[in-house]
Amino acid sequence: MERINFSRYALTSKDELRGIIQAPHELVVKKTISVIDEHCERFISESPLFFLSTASAEGKCDVSPRGDYPSSIKILNKHQLIIPDRPGNRRLDSIHNIIENPNVGLVFVIPGLEEVLRMNGRATVIKDPNILETMSLNGKAPLLGIAVDVEECFIHCPRALKESKVWQPGTWIEKDDFPTITEIFQDHLKINGIAIKS
Structure with a gap:
């Protein structure tokens, strides 16, 4: 199929959007809080998996899955938390983006629950050894941490996970x-002209 020119069908204003989909119920808007309350803290402490959304200074987006043991994220207070940056493939896409653009989004998942916790805020990449030492795994502290100043938290309805039957x-x-x-x-490497000899 040839590429489609999506601009032919694009919405160009919020007014046009709301002409198609009505505004949300007031309770849906009001459920957003700006603190990590006891429910958010419990949800995060039980979550072994979350997704971290970042964007570069140019607005190029990335979403990174992060898996760790439950309670691996350090909640400092009602407004701040720290995520350990465990060793990975060393691409550092999220870290690069945060250095350029601190705005982040997070989605926390608990296996078996169909609701997720969504969180938005501003992140800072930190290298404080005293803090990072408290987040050691198998005796090894992370080299970096992602500190987040939380701005929004809310529970997201179960529809996506329920309908997907995940x-x-x-x-x-x-x-x-x-x-x-x-x-x-290997097939993706071939697309980029790289062949790995077996």
Whole structure:
């Protein structure tokens, strides 16, 4: 299929948008809070997986999945938390973006729950060894941390996870019917002109 010129169908104003979809109920708007209350703290402490959304200075976006043991995120107070930056593939996409643009979004997930916790704020990449030492894993402290000044928190309704049936094993694919990650990785390298000899 040829590329489509999406601008032919684009909405160009908020007024046009609200002409199609009505404004949300007042309770949906008012559920947003600006503090980490006891419910948010409990949700974060039980979450082994979250997604970190960042953008560069030019506005190029990235979403990074982050997995760790529950309670790995250090909540300092009602307005601040610190995420340990564990060793990975060293691309540092999120870190680069935060240095350029501190605005971040987070989505926390608890296995088995269909609701998620959404959070927005401003991040700072820190290297304070005293703080990072308290976030050690297997005796090794992270080299960096992502400190977040929280601006918004709210529970998101279960529709997405409920409709996707993501927690229902009967809907999961058979792994043998799907290419291995190595095969996908090598095929993507080939697209970029790199062949790995077996």
